[in-house]
Amino acid sequence: MHLYKTMKNFLLDFDYYIDIYEDKIHVFNYTDIVKLTDTEITLTMPSFTLFLEGEHFVVKRLEKREILIHGILDNVRFSR
């Protein structure tokens, strides 16, 4: 997944992207994790802060530039 995403990012030249699936959230190229709980995750992105609210959040994969979260997403916000 990492190789595929890195290649995709290289080809499409995105700074970041956020994929939202049925019960997964995949964030690529975040800069920092501000908050990490079962119901709330706050990530610093290159140009804004991303707020994820929901239930049963579980980090499934955690790397320097990407994070995969399992759980039920109720609300997504961001602020510049």
Add this chain to the structure above:
Amino acid sequence: MKINHYIYIKTHIRNKNRILLKLYKARINVYDVISQKDVLFLKVLESDYKKIKKQIVTAKFYYVTDSGIFKIKKMITPLKIFAVFLFLILVYFLSHVIVAVDVIHSNKEIRELVKKSLESEGIHFLSFKKGYSELQEIKEKILNSYKDKLEWLEIESEGMRYIVRIEERIINHYEEEEKFCHIVASKSGIVSNVKSTKGEILVHDGQYVSEGDVLISGQVVYNEEVKNNVCASGEVLAEVWYETSVSLPIHYSTKTRTGKKRNNFAIETDSGKHKIFKSRLKNYETEEKVLFRFFDFTFYKYTEYEVNEKPEEYTLESGVEKALILADEKVNAKLKYPEIIKTRKVLKKSINDSTIEVEVFYAVIENITKQVTFSIEEVEEEGS
């Protein structure tokens, strides 16, 4: 290509997010997270494990298992390899060994006889199975040894058993009626050699005989009087003549091997032979070798030799030469020892657009004897 060595580690902790944040701060990648009650399983690089233990002192980490190919590598121990190897040898042994030889026949004497013969040929309890040709040879040998007792014998392989089916030879001794016979010519020709074991020879070398002429008479005549009647026997060789024609296509192709070869494998089942890999050569000749047999399957090794096909054309001379070889084969196929081709001559040769036609005349030394029976009454009637 370097393969990353991942391992699973576990830690007992209530707040798993805190641990994950600490790992993030320590710049350690986590490739899988499995949470079970108070236990957290993490998939990390093996090289990061020491770093985690050193940097995160608030929790204790334990090594659980390897991941991916390294897990398999750890599972494969020399003992396991040896066990698999031993198992394969055992399977091979069990599929090639005979635990019973069942001879099926109602006569105990015949059963014992065949069983003993098979034992002397190496077919007995705990002996190795024989190949097809070897079994055929053994069958022939036993049948030839007991010509008067055995009519037919078949050895079937069924799992780890050999089942031997026999047909007993029943000889009926009929009293043969006394018969009288002449040896007559089956074909017209010039006699070249006469051999007689019984009867009176009526022809000599160099004499022309027509079909049906008596060559060796069953009536022994002395002073123009029939002294005895016998069944004449003997052999009369005579020069007979044949004409044969051969038609040959002008265009043909010769195959030469380029030296390039590829190996392939095939498996033979009830439905025929099936190649395992696709042939990588365009034009090729195949040589096959049996690798091993496993129950009803036979495994072959194929060696495929690349060949170059070169189209060729016969001239009238080379075509006639080839046609003569084919004509000789055709005539020789009909001959039995001591019959031979005496002379041959090309009668006609012609070349068309696509074929060469050759007609050949043959003079052949051939056995022309044919036994014909006669009764004394018939001869007396003819005489009166």
